[in-house]
Structure formats: C-alpha cells, structure tokens
Amino acid sequence: MKTNGADDKTYLGIPLYRPRVAFFEFTSCEGCQLQILNNEGTLLDFLSLVEVVAFREAMTEKSDDYEIAFIEGSITRDDEVERLKKIRKKAKVLVALGSCACFGGVNQLKNRFHDLIAVNKMVYGEHPVNSGLVRPLCDIVKVDMQIFGCPVKKEEVEKIVINLALGKSIVLPKYPVCMECKANENICLFEQGEPCLGPITRAGCDSWCPNNKAGCWGCRGPADDANVEQMKKVMKDLGFSDETIMDRLECFGGFQTDEKNGQR
Amino acid sequence: MKKTVSVDVKHLSRVEGHGNINIKIKNGKLLEAKWQVIETPRFFEAILVGKKWDNAPWLTSRICGICSIGHMLASIRAVENAFGITPDEQTTKLRLLLKHMETLQSHILHLCFLALPDFMHAGSIFPLIRSHGDIVLLAARMKQLANDACDCIGGRRLHPTRTVVGGFTALPDKKDLASLSERLAASLADLMTLADIFRGLNIPDFERETEFVSLKGAGDYPFIGGDLRSSDNVEMKEHEYRKMTNEYMTEQSTSKWCRLSRNSFAVGALARLNNNFEFLHPTARELARSFDLVPLNHNPFMNNIAQLVECVHVVSDSIALIDHLLSSEFTAPRQEVISKSGIGVAAVEVPRGILYHCYEFDDNGRIVKADCVIPTGQNHANIQLDLEALAKDYAARGSDDRELELLASMLVRAYDPCISCSVH
Numbered sequence: 232m233k234t235n236g237a238d239d240k241t242y243l244g245i246p247l248y249r250p251r252v253a254f255f256e257f258t259s260c261e262g263c264q265l266q267i268l269n270n271e272g273t274l275l276d277f278l279s280l281v282e283v284v285a286f287r288e289a290m291t292e293k294s295d296d297y298e299i300a301f302i303e304g305s306i307t308r309d310d311e312v313e314r315l316k317k318i319r320k321k322a323k324v325l326v327a328l329g330s331c332a333c334f335g336g337v338n339q340l341k342n343r344f345h346d347l348i349a350v351n352k353m354v355y356g357e358h359p360v361n362s363g364l365v366r367p368l369c370d371i372v373k374v375d376m377q378i379f380g381c382p383v384k385k386e387e388v389e390k391i392v393i394n395l396a397l398g399k400s401i402v403l404p405k406y407p408v409c410m411e412c413k414a415n416e417n418i419c420l421f422e423q424g425e426p427c428l429g430p431i432t433r434a435g436c437d438s439w440c441p442n443n444k445a446g447c448w449g450c451r452g453p454a455d456d457a458n459v460e461q462m463k464k465v466m467k468d469l470g471f472s473d474e475t476i477m478d479r480l481e482c483f484g485g486f487q488t489d490e491k492n493g494q495r
Numbered sequence: 496m497k498k499t500v501s502v503d504v505k506h507l508s509r510v511e512g513h514g515n516i517n518i519k520i521k522n523g524k525l526l527e528a529k530w531q532v533i534e535t536p537r538f539f540e541a542i543l544v545g546k547k548w549d550n551a552p553w554l555t556s557r558i559c560g561i562c563s564i565g566h567m568l569a570s571i572r573a574v575e576n577a578f579g580i581t582p583d584e585q586t587t588k589l590r591l592l593l594k595h596m597e598t599l600q601s602h603i604l605h606l607c608f609l610a611l612p613d614f615m616h617a618g619s620i621f622p623l624i625r626s627h628g629d630i631v632l633l634a635a636r637m638k639q640l641a642n643d644a645c646d647c648i649g650g651r652r653l654h655p656t657r658t659v660v661g662g663f664t665a666l667p668d669k670k671d672l673a674s675l676s677e678r679l680a681a682s683l684a685d686l687m688t689l690a691d692i693f694r695g696l697n698i699p700d701f702e703r704e705t706e707f708v709s710l711k712g713a714g715d716y717p718f719i720g721g722d723l724r725s726s727d728n729v730e731m732k733e734h735e736y737r738k739m740t741n742e743y744m745t746e747q748s749t750s751k752w753c754r755l756s757r758n759s760f761a762v763g764a765l766a767r768l769n770n771n772f773e774f775l776h777p778t779a780r781e782l783a784r785s786f787d788l789v790p791l792n793h794n795p796f797m798n799n800i801a802q803l804v805e806c807v808h809v810v811s812d813s814i815a816l817i818d819h820l821l822s823s824e825f826t827a828p829r830q831e832v833i834s835k836s837g838i839g840v841a842a843v844e845v846p847r848g849i850l851y852h853c854y855e856f857d858d859n860g861r862i863v864k865a866d867c868v869i870p871t872g873q874n875h876a877n878i879q880l881d882l883e884a885l886a887k888d889y890a891a892r893g894s895d896d897r898e899l900e901l902l903a904s905m906l907v908r909a910y911d912p913c914i915s916c917s918v919h
Contacts, residue, residue: 260916262557269642278624307537337554382560444665448553
C-alpha cells in the first residue's frame, strides 16, 4: 500500500496508512457531514488520520480516486441511483452515514402516503417535481458499513474511521439505548410520563436524547433481538396512545424496514 | 476586448445543497446567466400532514443541518401561536440565547470555512491549516464556542433535544452559563482579529439595487417573531407572511421562488442590517461603519461583512442575556400545553434570513396543512438577477472564464445559500 504525505503517523512504530476518503450526499439535510466539521477540538487530528479527497460542502478540490466513500442521504430520483452506482464501483468501502442513508430517515415518512402524485401536488400544485419513493442506500447497492443516527454522533464516526485506518474490526453495540441511559444514571423517562423507545433502539449514542430529558425516537433503528411487539404493549399499559407509539416507531424508518424485511 | 466566455459549474462547492451556475458570453454579449437549483425535494409539508403537534418541531428541525435550531424555534413558535401559548421571560431569553449561538456558529462556518478560501486563493480551509494556521485555529475556536453553547442550552448542537413547545425539557447549569459568558467575553478579541483579516480582503465592488426583507425591530435587533418590513416600505403582520413572500414555481429550480415589490428581493444578514441598523449593539454598529457598511448597502458581497457584524452583535447581546439569566432564580422549565384547532404562523430570523412556518390544526391537535418558506428560497430570484447583472458587467469588460467562474461562485456563496433547506 502506498502512503500519503511526508507527515505520516505511526502507531506502535508501524507507519499508519491514511485512507483516501470521499464524502457524498443525496436527499438529506447534510447535517451528518456537518457533524464531521462540528467537533472542532479533534477536527485537525481527525483530518491528519485520513486524506479527504472529496467533500463538496467544504471543499472545491475533488478527486475520483478514493477508497472509502461516506454517503449521507436517501435516494429519491433516478439520477441519484446512477450516481450511487458509480460511487459503489469506485469505493472499496461504502459507508452509509446517518439514518437517511441507512433507513430513509424522516424523508421516508413521505412513503406512508400511497399516492405519491397527490403528495407532489400537495407541495407543488400544478408544477410537479420529479421525485419517487424514498429508499435507503442498501436498496440499490451493497453497503459495507452503517453509521446510525439523526444526527450521527461524531465520536462514533471518529472511532470507526480510526479502526478503519488501523485495519481493526468494527463492532457496533447490539444492546439498546436503555442500557446506556441506566449507566448514565438518568431517571427513567417513563417515570416522568415521557414516551421513549430507549428499550428497543440500538445503543451507541450514549443515550443522547434521554440525557436531555427527551424520550428516544429510535433514530438508530432496532437493537439486536428488540421485542417491538412487547414494547408496544408496555407503552400502551403505561398509557401512551397507539398514535404516539407509531409516531416514534415510524419516524426514522429503522423499525419499519425491520418489520418489512424481518431483519436489518 | 470582445470575448467568448463559458462558465459551467455543476454542484457548486462550499454551499449547502446542490446548485449549478451556467454563463455563456459570445463576442462580448451575454447569452445566458443561470442559477439552477436541482436539489431533490423531501416534501416536509406533506410529511407533517396528519401528524400530532409534538412531531412538528422534532421533524422540521431535520429540514436543515446548519440551522436546525432556527427551524425548531420557528416550528415551536408556530405551534404556540396556534394554541395561544405565550412563552415566559425565562424561556424567551433562553431561546434567544440559543438562537444567537446558532447564528454565531453558522456565520463563522460560512465566513471562515466556506467564503474565506476564495479570498485566500484556496479551494477549501484545509490547505489553510498549513499556510494560515492561526486563522484556522481562531475559526475552530469560535465555532466550538458557539457549538458548546448550543449543547449547553439546546441539549445538542444539531437537531436540538431540549427545545419543546411550552419551553425546555431541561435548563442549563448556571455554572455552565457563567463560564460560557466568560468565553464569550474573551471571544470578542477573536472577532476583532477576524474583522482585521476581512478588512484586508478585496471585497468585489458590485451593486444592484434590491429590496430587502426582514423582521421589523421594535427596540431590539429582531430575531424571533414580530412585524415584517421591506426596504421598499412594505410593512405587514407576521401572519400575513404569504403576501410578503408570494411563492411561485419556475422551470429552473426545484425550490420555489419569491417576489414582493420588484422581481426579486433579498433576505439575510445584509437585509437585517439594512432594515434594523439602529438596533445593532453599539460595538457591532461601530464595526459596520468601519467597513462603510451603512443602510442601504446594495452590494451582495457585503453580506459577508454583515454576518461578521452580526457575530459581534450576538456575542455582545448573549453576554447581557446570560447576566440577566444568572441574576434571577430559575423557574419551571416548561408550561403545560393544551392543543386546540387553529392556525399558527411564526417568523424567525435564521442565519440566512427570515424563515416562516405555518401550521393549521384540527380539534385533536393534528396538522391539517403545513407551509414552510425558507430564506434561501426567498433569495434564489435575487441571486439569479445578481448573476445576470454581474455577467453583463463582465461581458462588457471582457475577462477570462476562470475569473468569471470564481466571481460568480463567490457571489452565490456570499448569500450563504442553504439549498437543500430551500427545497425541503
């Protein structure tokens, strides 16, 4: 493998390989990419670990020669399908960055209306705009790795990139947000009358929302072996309406795809 | 010298979202100058239909990755206006403080990470890490301060967690607010250094007479709610926003366009400053004067400087807000919310200009109809007309492709467009 630049870093005396990394975005708010710039304290260290060769939101220089592609956003148009396939051909590792890329994110709430022409008309009247069903990346190409969250947690992205650079394996938590929340010694939000999907949502965010007294909306999708049906029953017994439970389960698309495919 | 020039920028870099610039000049005559928006829409206004009121702020903050706090605050205000809820003083002050910190974060991101590289002949901030390390560190320091403040008050810098209809789920620690105040006071020196850097830059000399739309200040430089005004003397109430924006569709854009008294108008830092100069903090006003930035300034490139001036304003005002918050006992973070049918409108000044959210609710507090009018959507027509005027100037003068490409890109960037937001 070639090495990049004169200031190569070493780890335990072994020269570190700086992977060539590209960032791309499809239908999204581009917030997950901004999260990359949002950890100013470690940004420079982070950038010394990889060679960013394309990142349109932050830089004009660009190269098509990359190994890792981080892709934010869901797919809603044919030209996006083509662009995504091209990226797949070039990238050794394709990473879905954030809930839109992994599950369709909040965008997929559009899909709950079966008549997309009427949806188009609702917003654009007599001037419809080209847009189809909202799809996650894995509906179109092989996805090598998923980084969940709306938004993604920068610390988790950094950890994953460090492990990629070191060639270490990447293990995502299988347990739910509820475990992290307990470890953080938060008072359970159920006790405070707040709906929360913490018991069934995949951990890794350090119970970001519950730490702030906001119930979990399941943006990271289901934890392994999440018992969604039992969760519905528990929440119903606690007095939450079916509508409140459904609002949370369908919000980011992680649980719907789970129900549809049996797994993700 | 009559020249033939062609500019074809596909997916303009260092802006949020996807837009193209096409300019064709043949033998010194302008054939075409086009600002094209090709972003894929997400249909937020449809997504909201049928959803209960508490979903609206959570979902609409996802319209934008840069100004998610502004969207959330606009959404909350629209719901509260519909239900007849008036936030108490503590909530009002905390929301404004949070808003200020987002303004600071967004303006620094734009000024240093997105706009500055053009003036320094670089493609991004990354090469500047070596050549101008001190500037990059200053930018990172300012951005981190603003982001830390957003974490402290809103729970999270992006897609905040604590902001809800009725107030906040949790209040910041007073110790954290006090240390924030100290950091803010210290940051004023950094902002003055940044001002010196910008003073040394060659801001393009280009003017086109424009109508400017913003909130109308009533004693304060306005950010959250109030009357609307334009520099062509149009004044309206917040709930009359539709008459202030007049959205329409155009072939060259997946975002709607807007107009008022003329074929286009501008919103954003320059519009706010032009319309509310007298309400700026004295230090900010003095800084504006030192750049000859006084109303009415019609140079869109000066939006950069207006953002810098606003950074000084929001930092100064935040220190005063924190002083006030620290001098009184905190009361309950949120009030009870009782939903009812009705329509609520909110106008909030977000970093890129005035943002409107409007929801209609049924008896069960479910959204029947939703409408969001985004600042960049209001700016697209103005960007188009500026681009035409700029290209015409250059066609007459005669310059090469690269020079015009850079200048046209800088013009669009000066508006700090948030394109995916405008299409939403």
